[in-house]
Amino acid sequence: MSRKILGFIFVFIIVLVSYQCAQRGTPTGGPKDITPPELTRAEPPNLTTNFKGNKIRLYFNELVKLKDIQKQLIISPPLKNSPVLSPMGNANKYVEIIIKDTLEPNTTYTFNFGQGIVDNNEENPNSFFTYVFSTGNYIDSLELTGVVKDAFNKKADDFVSVMLYKIDTSYTDSTVYKKPPNYITNTLDSAVIFKLKNLKEGKYALFGIKDASSNNRFDQKTDKIGFVKDTINLPTDSIYLLNLFKEIPDYGVAVPSMEASNKISFGYYGVGTDIKIESLTEIPDSVRTKIMKEREKDTINFWFTPYEMDSLLFTITNEALKIQDTFKVKNRKVAFDSLKIAMSQKGNIEMNKPINLLSNTPLVSFDSTKIKLMDKDSIEIAYKLKLDTLENLLNFDFKIDPDQSYRMELIPGAVTDFFETTNDSVAYSFKTKSIADYGNLTLNLNGNSIIYPIIVQLTNEKGAIQREIYATEPQQYVFDNLNPGKYQARVIFDNNENGKWDTGSFLEKRQPEKISYYPTLIELRANWEKIETFNLID
Structure with missing residues (x-):
C-alpha cells in the first residue's frame, strides 16, 4: 500500500476519533435503584431477651434517613415518653433509639417502623421493619389478625390504630x-388488614380507633371507634372485624353568644331534642321572644325584639338527662338580623326535589294572594303552600314538568316574620331540562335474607345523597329523571325503623346499622334507561 493511501487512512481515523470525542450526549446511567436498605446488624441483636439498657442501634448496608417517623413508628406496648431517634434530617449508616422510659419487667416490646426507614437517595423504604426485644427471658410469640372497615363510608380510613387491652382487675369500659x-399496631395507606404480633396469652379487649390526636386513647369528640363485643382469648385462630363509626357525642353546650342585636345563639353537641332555654333575667313585657332551632345546625336561637340591657342570664336544661347549665350573655354592638328570603333550588332544578322558600328569621305567616307562579308562557300555575315552622320554610307543592321554565314573584307583604317585617318585591326564575336530558335507573335487589325496612340511596361520587327510597317490602327501586353522572348505590338496613342510618355506641355495646354498597360506581348518561342488579351479601 502506498504511503499516500496510508496517510489518508491515518488522517481519516484522527478526524473520526476527534468527531466522536466532540459529540455531546446525555449519560444514560444505570437502572434506577429500587432496593430497600437492609439491616446488617443490631446492637443489641433483634429478638434480644433480658434487655437491660436504654440504647439501640440498627446498622444498615447504606445511608438511611427517617421519614415521617412520628406517624410511621408504632411502639407496642406504648411508651409514656417518646424515644429520641436519630438521624433526624440527615443520613447515616445507623438508626439510634434512646429510650427515656423505665421499661416494664417481663414484657416484649415491638418497634414497628412502618415506611419510616428509607435509603438516602431514592427513599426506598424498608417496609414494616420491626425490632423486638424482651425485658424477660422469652419473646412473646402469639398473633392476632383482623380487618378494618368503615361503618358508613365505602372506603376505610388509613392509619387506623388497632389496640389490644389486657382484661384484668383494673380494666373497665x-x-x-x-x-x-x-399492644398497638396500625393500618397504612389503603390497607385494611392488620396483624398484632408478639402477644402474650390472656384475655383482651380489641378496638380500632382513628386517633385524630395521636394520643393512643379514645376521644369521643374527634375519633372514630370500632370494637369487638366479645372477649378475645389468646391464642386464637379467629379473624376479627373492626367496624369503625363516629359516635353521637355526649350532650354538651357551648358558651352562647349574641350574634345579632335580636338573636342569641346557643350551640350544643349530642342529642338536643329535649333542650329547654329560659331567661333568669326579668325581660320587660313589651319584649317579645321566640326560641327556634336553626335549620341543619346544632344551634338553638333565642330571638327577641331589641331593648336596652347590659346582659341576660340563662339556664339551659336537658330535661331528658336532667342536666342544667347557666350562662351569662353580655350585650354587644352587633347588627340587626333582618328578613332575607332565598330559594332552596336555583337555575336548573331537580324535578324530584322540593321547592322551598327559606328564611333566616322566624316566619309567622304568608299571603298566597301576593305570590304568583307562572310558566314560560306566563300562564299562572296552581300550587299549594305550607308553612313549616320547625324548618322555618315555605314549601311549594305544584306539578313540575320537564322542559319548562318557571317564574315565582312575591310582592311586598307575601311573607311576614316574627319581627313583623315583610319582604320586598322579589322574583325567582328556574327551569327543568327535557326528558331526553335525564337518565333513569332501576335497581333490583338480590339476596336471600333481606330484612325490611331498608333505605335504598343514590349518592354522588362525594357521598352527598341525591335520591332515596324507603321500603318495607320487596320492590323495584326506580329513580327517574336523574342528571347524567356517576352514582354510588347503597342499602341501609333500618333496624329501629326510624327512617335514617343510626351510628353505634361503645358504652351501650351497640354496633351501627349495616350498610351495603354496590361494588362500583354506576354511570348514567342522558336519555339512558339502565337496570342494575344489586347482590346483597350477608
Missing part, C-alpha cells in the same frame, strides 16, 4: 378513654 393499650 372507661380504660380506653384514659390509658394507652397493652
